[in-house]
Amino acid sequence: MNRDVYFENLKALAREKRAHHAVRTHSFGLREVRKIYKDEGVRIDPWPLPPKIKAMYMCADGDFSVAVQRKLPDEPKLFALVHELKHHYLDQEAIENGVVLCGDYNQNELIEKGAEVFAAEFIYPESEFYELVQSQNVVRWEAETIVHLKRRISAKVSYTFIRKRLKRLGLIVRGEYDHLRFQKLEEQMFGLPFWKTRTRRRATG
Numbered sequence: 001m002n003r004d005v006y007f008e009n010l011k012a013l014a015r016e017k018r019a020h021h022a023v024r025t026h027s028f029g030l031r032e033v034r035k036i037y038k039d040e041g042v043r044i045d046p047w048p049l050p051p052k053i054k055a056m057y058m059c060a061d062g063d064f065s066v067a068v069q070r071k072l073p074d075e076p077k078l079f080a081l082v083h084e085l086k087h088h089y090l091d092q093e094a095i096e097n098g099v100v101l102c103g104d105y106n107q108n109e110l111i112e113k114g115a116e117v118f119a120a121e122f123i124y125p126e127s128e129f130y131e132l133v134q135s136q137n138v139v140r141w142e143a144e145t146i147v148h149l150k151r152r153i154s155a156k157v158s159y160t161f162i163r164k165r166l167k168r169l170g171l172i173v174r175g176e177y178d179h180l181r182f183q184k185l186e187e188q189m190f191g192l193p194f195w196k197t198r199t200r201r202r203a204t205g
């Protein structure tokens, strides 16, 4: 199958599963994904993983489970958990020994790229993103503009997610802002988020 067709099929599957689980973009988070796991009969195991593994999917004799890197922040953790759902839905036949290990080191393999495409569409459908982007009437996407966009997005996604989407839509060029620390920029523009100021105060005494 042609790669583009494969990816389009995965996006369609993501939208179908979203509808099935009544997912709403603004209220979809870790609690909601855990409920989907429960409904799908997939356990989330607390096993520690080596640093280069983000998450792992296992299936054997009708027993399904996922382990995810515990120290991941909420947004990448949510993304990883939805990524693993794609392996559960589609890759059981293809994976050897009933285990698939996922991380940056193998992100370019088709089965992995497919899981990334699935997760992105599931968490924040491209059409919803595009609609928001269009409504901003932005001519040139500067770093600050991207920060403003992020603050209007109700989906739980990271700056990396947004940067990749803007690149896909051809609104920024490849490599642009790859090394920009958006979180830091956002703090400069808007101040520290409440939870960080609390942590700092506690840390300093």
Ligand SMILES: [Zn+2]
Binding pocket: 083, 084, 087, 100, 101, 102, 103, 111, 112, 115
């Ligand atoms: Zn994977």
